Amino acid sequence: MPKDGGIGASTLRREDIRFLTGKGRYTADINLRGQAFACFLRSEVAHGRIRSIDTSAAEEMPGVLAVMTGEDFTEVGGNPTGWLVQSRDGATMKEPKRPVLAHGKVRHVGDAYALVVAETYEQAKDACEAIEADIEELPAIVDMAAAVADTTNRVHDECDDNVVFDWGWIEENRAAVDAAFETAPHVTTLELVNNRLSPNAMEPRASIGDFDSGTGDYKLYTTSQNPHLTRLLISAFVMGIPENKLTVIAPDVGGGFGSKIYHYGEEAAVLAASKRLDRPVKWVCDRSEAFLSDAHGRDHVTKIQLATDMEGNFLAVRTETLANMGAYLSNFATCTPTFLHGTLMAGPYKTPHVYVNVKAVMTNTVPVDAYRGAGRPEATYSLERVIDKAADELGIDPWEIRRKNFIDPDQFPYTTPVGLVYDTGNYHATMDKLRELSDVAGFEARATESAAKGKLRGFGLSTWIEACGIAPSNLVGVLGCRVGLYDAATIRVNATGNISVLVGAHSHGQGHETVFAQLIAEKLGVDAKSVEIVHGDTSKIPFGMGTYGSRSLAVCGSAMMKAADKIIDKGKKIAAHMLEAAEGDIEFNDGSFSVAGTDRQKSFAEIAFSAYVPHNYPLETLEPGLEETAFYDPANFTYPAGAYGCEVEVDPETGGVDIVRFTCADDFGNVINPMIVAGQVHGGVAQGIGQALLEGVVYNEDGQLLTGSYMDYAMPRADDVPNFTVDHSCVTPCTHNPLGAKGCGEAGAIGTPPAVVNAVIDALHRAGHRHITHIDMPLTPSRVWTAMHG
Amino acid sequence: MHDFELVKPASVAEAVAALGAEGAQALSGGQTLLPSMKQRLAAPERLVSLGDIAEMKGVCLGDRGLAVGGATPHAVVAREAKAHYPALAWLAGEIGDPSVRARGTIGGSLANNDPAACYPAAALGSGATIVTDRREIAADAFFQGLFTTALEEGEIITSVHFPIPEKAAYMKFAQPASRFALVGVFVAKFADGVRVAITGAGEDGVFRWTEAEAALGADFRPEAVEGLALSAGGMLGDMHGAPAYRANLVKVLTRRAVAAA
Amino acid sequence: MKVTMTVNGKAMSAETEGRTLLSSFLREGLGLTGTHVGCDTTQCGACTVHVDGQPVKSCTVLAQDVAGRSVTTIEGMANKDGSLSVIQQAFQDHHGLQCGFCTPGMVMISAALLSEKPNPTEEEVRHYLKGNICRCTGYHNIVKAVMAASGADSQKLAAE
């Protein structure tokens, strides 16, 4: 039994109380004295040259305080990309500029090119309508293949062929991979699209810029998953405000899923406007605006090939992908289809030869960046789909073909042909668990029941692995990352023994305030209720790289453990002095410091008190106070993995797909709070179901967004998803972080889409539609019906 | 949204008078009008709220069938029409979600005549009479194309009279995002014939599928529509379904509606 | 203009423009920021409140159109002594929220369901909640919470 409030307990979330009573404090809830409101004017054309912008009428409108355009930002820098990827030929990628407001050209529908600040939001919006812009419409570049083929029409002049890079992973292995294909007894080929998604955190983005002309300090309240990174980007690249003059505060944040990792131009714009007006300036994004301006996710067009022998042993994998970057390079955009995708193309399998080629393409669409899973769902989907197709072609059971190619438990640490070293795992175990939980034996009976209702039942399997807990800074540095990816924590033990933990990770649904307190409570042997987690304010927290890539626990949690070790070390010194014993004889157990082999002890609170009221204290050798900071830079990624099973019913008359069972067996390493882990999986699975069946961003050939609201972009609703069976009892602890934790935030979004699609294809095959080998996501009723009857 | 003046008349006569002003528009549940004003797609200068007009609310059984007040919310119809006209009540209870049903009204829905709306199928499929402040309009003459009706400027739907069929059912296949009808089929069997009204599918909005009416009039069984060919010509097509797909749904849902009736 | 209504049992008023929506009236006029705005097409339900006991999407109701009526928001849902009401407590007990943004709307719509139908089936819960979007939870634990609040045996409700 885990201790109440400690590691392994499903402690209820303390943050829930404020959210359940309407006391959460999200950016849009904050109102500063004297604030004005900003509204952005966004391009209605996908591609156009700005001939002139006449703001004079707008400036005369009631309540208008300022109108700004791209001209006002020519002196400041631009929003950079965080990763510089190298092309196959060794050339460094192209990095087209991304200004705060569009200047010279607009490059996608929704590209902001002017900003009005007024006394009220409606006045600002009214005035936006009065801005007269003369924009010469240029042909829109929407389709990636066309963008690559026609280089006379360019999104950016700096990117002369619309291709940012042409990446080969690992280029040196290419010849060997091709050779393996030459001689392979069987090759399965699949062309597929990983559909573009809109992240749709339910809280729309919002920012408030607050410049203090008395001190010259800037404050930015913003919907961010990583306030320190935002501060760094604004300071070092965009506006040149020194970091010690800029505070970024991300208060309660209503979900992120990647879309709030990045720095957006609106953040810089409200800071600049606040300085100009010497008043706080607030901007709250509408949902329609969010569809046009929040970074999208996925959008790969891929050809994957799997070479096997006739028994289904994998010999080689080869992929070619066009990855859509959209109109500008968002902060992580170049890393997602490369280092978060290519490096995962081995999956949990011992395929000896793997080669991945990715071309990143600019188009006149909203920028694309990491969305829950980021690159790993794309890799997993390609691989798990082609494996099912190969199994079908070879007449091998989908469970069997996977099992025979798994890396075996005794092969760890395992070096993959795509550059990763998996530290630990047991893929057979999660697969066995899945088989047990998904009642394979009962399937035929359920299929018969479905048939009686006129429905086709199918089962789909997928396995997944991801590299998360990103990441070792030296490794990502070699790969082109411009920042480090450690995290930091400060533990401040206050004089009366309660504890503030200042963490770099940001919580926007993950429950850090509860889970991190559990960790500290267990480690320091104190009551979790006396531990307070502080996050989201750069003026309070030493540093941090934020929350994404399932990294909070593995990286920031580890930093906390290191800081706690320092606290214990110092506590031992204090205790040794107080107890008049040698430091080496002091033991720390369950919240008290004692002299080994005696009953002489000091409680944690007594030690803390003495550190702050150092009357009886080794002042000659030790500073007063009890506060320690640690930075943790992981030695490797972590590699959670799992197996998912999906059962569907297809209505052959309408093409409608119902998910009737969904089962997950995951290995997340050690689990701190099982309730929260299950919740993370549920959410990820629902997003995976969304991608597989419902969601997809659609542009027409003019670059107009056809899915610009919930009227056309289908979000998973309560009646679209079933109850889920989730299990995380298979545990192979991570070998290189102090918690043995691997990360669970993205699992569902990674493992789910192929399981769903495999299930639908299976249902169709069982019903005799053997010619259908693939349907592109989302598998809407109309697409499924058309595949069957078209 | 742009600013406007709101007036809240207490009677139909006052409402009609208030609607006489330049730029005035009726506001009922607001579940269509307010979103379009928020998007600045509509900018009336004066809104005439129908919400306080008691004579426009409620459901009651009369000699001309079921009378539903023009400002009656969907939730009320779902509850109060159940005993008299279950298919109509069921349709009302499947519109949007509980919050939308608490506000949105039958008059607003019919006046708006969204090609994917549900009520037009019930009105046309029942052969309802739309009663306004100045006249009565047969459903067959009321719907005149996408978002277009026989209503004149400032004319208000005060009630709708539904003849009650022997049997009826509505089948809705939801558009996955909006949950409006991708296709909806209302089938009603009267002593003197069958009416089949289709929403969501037609390029010109709601329409009657006369071949199916004839076939079902002769033989009111699902099999009766089996042999009918429904052309994809004239069907709506968009990312949620091509014309051929919608044509298929019309047939499948018609069969299912007959089976459920 | 001045608009007055009863909010969470107390008469409250604020000066507003005629075009003010109920959601803005509550958030900006009265400072009750628990009611959230997650979309502009009346689809997400984050703004759900009760007007005279009925659920409505407050982003699609004019404040002045409900002047004089009785409005309940998330801020009025706790018990008199400040403790969580049965529904709120069930959301915490079953981890029915993550980022908390959809939560006020979810609690309000669930309360409306349970007053309309005290013992709903799981399917009825999912159907009733379909106008409220949650991006975090996958709905599993929300449904579980609502069922538990209705008195159903939560152990039997849903697979873990």
Ligand SMILES: Cc1cc2nc3c(=O)[nH]c(=O)nc-3n(C[C@H](O)[C@H](O)[C@H](O)COP(=O)(O)OP(=O)(O)OC[C@H]3O[C@@H](n4cnc5c(N)ncnc54)[C@H](O)[C@@H]3O)c2cc1C
């Ligand atoms: C999330 C959501 C989901 C929905 N789902 C569905 C669905 O599944 N099926 C469906 O059918 N509908 C659906 N709707 C639309 C809903 O039914 C609306 O309530 C309805 O279309 C309009 O009714 P209203 O009373 O809200 O009208 P309003 O929005 O007030 O008005 C709409 C139009 O009708 C005019 N008008 C209003 N009342 C009258 C009257 N009595 N006489 C003359 N003109 C009048 C107005 O001037 C305006 O032009 C949905 C709406 C939303 C927001």
Ligand code: FES
């Ligand atoms: S904010 Fe009201 S429904 Fe989305």
Ligand code: FES
């Ligand atoms: S808890 Fe985040 S949207 Fe529901």
